[in-house]
Amino acid sequence: MPPSTDETSPPSPDQPAETGRPLHFIEQIVEADNTAGRWGCWSPSSIATTESCRTPSDGEPRRLGMPRVHTRFPPEPNGYLHVGHAKSICLNHGLARRYDGKFNLRFDDTNPAKEEQEYVDSIIRDVRWLGAEFDPSRGMHGGGLYFASDYFGHMHAFAVELIRKGLAYVCQLTAEEVSAQRGTPQVPATSPWRDRPVEESLRLFDEMRRGVHHDGSMTLRARIDLASPNFNLRDPVMYRIVRQPHHNTASAWCIYPMYDWAHGLEDSIEGITHSICTLEFENHRPLYDWFIDAINHGRSHDGSGPWGARIHHPRQIEFAKLRPTHTVLSKRNLLKLVESGIVGGWDDPRLPTLSGLRRRGYTSESIRSLCEDVGVTRAESVIDLGRLENAVRNHLNATAPRAMAVLRPLKVVVENWPDDPRSGKPVVDHLDFVVNPETLEHGGSSARRKVPFSRVLYIERDDFMEDPPKKFFRLSPGQEVRLRWAYVIRCVGVVKDSAGEIVEVRCVHDPATRGGDIPLGPDGKPIRKVQGTIHWVSAQHAVPAEVRLYDRLFTAEEPGAATGSYLDDLNPKSIEIVEALVDPYLVQAARFHADRDEGDRFQFERLGYFCVDRDSSPDRLVFNRTVTLKDTWAKESRR
RNA sequence: UGGGGAUUGGUGUAACGGUAGCACCGCUGACUCUGGAUCAGCUAGUCUAGGUUCGAAUCCUAGAUCCCCAGCCA
Numbered sequence: 271m272p273p274s275t276d277e278t279s280p281p282s283p284d285q286p287a288e289t290g291r292p293l294h295f296i297e298q299i300v301e302a303d304n305t306a307g308r309w310g311c312w313s314p315s316s317i318a319t320t321e322s323c324r325t326p327s328d329g330e331p332r333r334l335g336m337p338r339v340h341t342r343f344p345p346e347p348n349g350y351l352h353v354g355h356a357k358s359i360c361l362n363h364g365l366a367r368r369y370d371g372k373f374n375l376r377f378d379d380t381n382p383a384k385e386e387q388e389y390v391d392s393i394i395r396d397v398r399w400l401g402a403e404f405d406p407s408r409g410m411h412g413g414g415l416y417f418a419s420d421y422f423g424h425m426h427a428f429a430v431e432l433i434r435k436g437l438a439y440v441c442q443l444t445a446e447e448v449s450a451q452r453g454t455p456q457v458p459a460t461s462p463w464r465d466r467p468v469e470e471s472l473r474l475f476d477e478m479r480r481g482v483h484h485d486g487s488m489t490l491r492a493r494i495d496l497a498s499p500n501f502n503l504r505d506p507v508m509y510r511i512v513r514q515p516h517h518n519t520a521s522a523w524c525i526y527p528m529y530d531w532a533h534g535l536e537d538s539i540e541g542i543t544h545s546i547c548t549l550e551f552e553n554h555r556p557l558y559d560w561f562i563d564a565i566n567h568g569r570s571h572d573g574s575g576p577w578g579a580r581i582h583h584p585r586q587i588e589f590a591k592l593r594p595t596h597t598v599l600s601k602r603n604l605l606k607l608v609e610s611g612i613v614g615g616w617d618d619p620r621l622p623t624l625s626g627l628r629r630r631g632y633t634s635e636s637i638r639s640l641c642e643d644v645g646v647t648r649a650e651s652v653i654d655l656g657r658l659e660n661a662v663r664n665h666l667n668a669t670a671p672r673a674m675a676v677l678r679p680l681k682v683v684v685e686n687w688p689d690d691p692r693s694g695k696p697v698v699d700h701l702d703f704v705v706n707p708e709t710l711e712h713g714g715s716s717a718r719r720k721v722p723f724s725r726v727l728y729i730e731r732d733d734f735m736e737d738p739p740k741k742f743f744r745l746s747p748g749q750e751v752r753l754r755w756a757y758v759i760r761c762v763g764v765v766k767d768s769a770g771e772i773v774e775v776r777c778v779h780d781p782a783t784r785g786g787d788i789p790l791g792p793d794g795k796p797i798r799k800v801q802g803t804i805h806w807v808s809a810q811h812a813v814p815a816e817v818r819l820y821d822r823l824f825t826a827e828e829p830g831a832a833t834g835s836y837l838d839d840l841n842p843k844s845i846e847i848v849e850a851l852v853d854p855y856l857v858q859a860a861r862f863h864a865d866r867d868e869g870d871r872f873q874f875e876r877l878g879y880f881c882v883d884r885d886s887s888p889d890r891l892v893f894n895r896t897v898t899l900k901d902t903w904a905k906e907s908r909r
Numbered sequence: 910u911g912g913g914g915a916u917u918g919g920u921g922u923a924a925c926g927g928u929a930g931c932a933c934c935g936c937u938g939a940c941u942c943u944g945g946a947u948c949a950g951c952u953a954g955u956c957u958a959g960g961u962u963c964g965a966a967u968c969c970u971a972g973a974u975c976c977c978c979a980g981c982c983a
Binding site: 291292294298344345346348378380381383384444445448449452453454455456459485486488489498499500501502504507509510511512526528529530533549550551552553554555556588590595601643644645647648649650651652653654656657660663667668672704707708741743744752753754755756785786787788800801802803804805873875876877878899900901902903904905906 | 910911912913914915916919920921922923924925932933934941942943944945946947975976977978979980981982983
């Protein structure tokens with residue numbers, strides 16, 4: 271069995287580094303276990319046999335002699351990972367890192383009817399993207415990537431052992447009959463097969479394995495307690511007949527273990543110390559304990575005796591899952607959105623899947639930061655989706671280069687802009703543009719770049735009003751506004767089409783405000799005040815780009831709460847596609863990186879954060895809006 | 910009605926018998942070449958009822974509300 275489970279060296283007194291935050295309840299449990307020496311310490315052999323040296327800097331010598339902390343993330347490959355899984359990944363991987371332990375990615379692939387290689391691949395990609403490193407060399411003796419199906423042989427041997435011990439039996443009730451005889455909280459279940467002779471169960475179980483019986487015709491059940499108030503203990507099914515090929519074991523098996531039978535054994539085999547799962551599995555814990563105890567019954571510490579050595583018994587800890595508002599997380603609902611075509615696929619940017627969030631432009635840092643932020647408890651809670659949005663805003667504000675883009679263009683002509691006397695065409699001015707004001711002081715040579723300006727520009731339609739309300743600090747007839755990093759302009763007129771629609775705004779600029787600075791008076795103060803600053807692009811230089819404006823997929827906090835059907839709460843405006851005009855700088859700067867499955871991210875000033883979509887091609891940029899900037903004007907104008 | 914859990918401002922989370930704190934949201938104001946960011950301030954909480962104690966969010970008793978469990982899913 272791979273990782274040693276009976277190490278007896280004393281616990282290290284070393285405590286993990288402070289993070290400034292109080293320990294959450296699982297960390298407290300881990301530290302108490304470490305102090306008590308409950309799981310022993312990492313030994314040279316346990317390290318050598320279970321992990322190769324992919325990240326030598328992450329230090330085996332450091333782990334050596336430390337109390338053993340070994341966690342895992344155990345997804346079933348029957349769908350894509352979502353933010354809820356991210357919390358579990360961050361928790362499990364975070365514990366392993368914090369306590370110099372190990373982290374396994376293990377696929378719980380016990381049901382060939384629902385599982386596919388596509389899901390395996392996507393899950394590996396998403397876990398890596400989140401930054402939860404595991405050793406990718408496959409297999410029990412190679413590293414941190416495991417498959418439950420690798421243990422089918424082990425599990426089968428344990429099952430035979432339980433039959434021999436009189437603790438399991440082959441039951442020939444159909445699924446319907448089992449259901450009908452399940453009983454009630456007060457009335458026990460029944461099975462006419464539970465006292466069948468051991469030899470007969472052994473023979474039938476072998477026939478099940480060899481595929482001589484039809485799917486559903488019989489099961490292997492644990493003999494526990496048909497009257498237990500905990501239904502999980504009413505002789506649960508351990509194996510069912512499923513004569514289907516498996517993505518990993520092909521057609522080696524005709525029977526497959528049930529989750530409840532398999533899961534605890536997987537953790538035991540891998541030497542997992544803390545089996546962390548969500549609240550709904552608390553009711554199953556007595557069953558997992560029973561299975562391990564049943565196997566250990568008659569076994570000895572030193573391996574002497576008929577049944578061999580005792581197996582490892584992990585400690586299960588349950589926590590409350592992450593539940594964001596305005597979205598759905600269950601695989602059933604997600605699958606329905608994908609298959610019905612309501613969204614474009616598992617990586618649709620409106621989906622809470624990790625691949626959807628990645629395509630939307632979310633950074634893995636921001637998702638990790640949210641998970642750290644919401645904490646770990648046993649109380650069920652709902653997290654406002656706004657917190658996820660805040661997390662990515664915070665990260666991107668600090669890191670994303672700025673650019674200008676006009677989503678709904680309105681033409682502006684600067685009447686007093688000079689022509690070049692030689693060509694007779696309008697002068698082109700190249701102005702300084704700050705790449706990211708948050709990092710200006712330590713930006714070095716990349717802190718500024720040039721942006722072209724000329725006589726004809728485009729501004730945002732929303733930034734002009736012919737008849738503005740109070741506190742509208744933008745462009746309107748007779749009023750001044752600053753063009754970001756360029757000039758102060760004043761509106762001197764508008765041009766309308768035959769329908770009365772404004773098609774052009776006429777302005778004059780003040781040459782003394784080049785760069786956007788207001789000249790200083792004799793007192794050293796700016797000679798006048800300009801309230802508003804708006805973004806713009808030069809008509810001659812701007813490049814067209816497709817911009818996909820995403821919004822929340824659902825309008826209701828809890829989709830389906832009102833009518834019972836979550837589809838009733840779909841947001842009809844969850845996507846809007848516009849033809850925008852963007853800063854020519856983006857033609858060079860904006861790339862999609864297929865190797866990372868991520869596009870470059872930018873802040874389009876005053877609009878929000880945007881990333882390059884994988885649909886972009888060399889001659890056409892496509893951007894996804896990750897999230898808008900906070901907009902207090904929008905809030906103000908709604909009043 | 911059986912079993913297993915949970916309950917602290919609008920939201921999330923600390924306080925582990927000794928001053929109910931932090932973050933987000935909201936609201937003020939300052940600052941600002943992004944109505945962004947930043948900074949300062951304000952609002953607001955221990956599910957209920959009893960009890961133990963000098964002292965209770967914390968311990969005890971009773972109740973309320975919410976979540977999970979009767980798949981050959983995980």
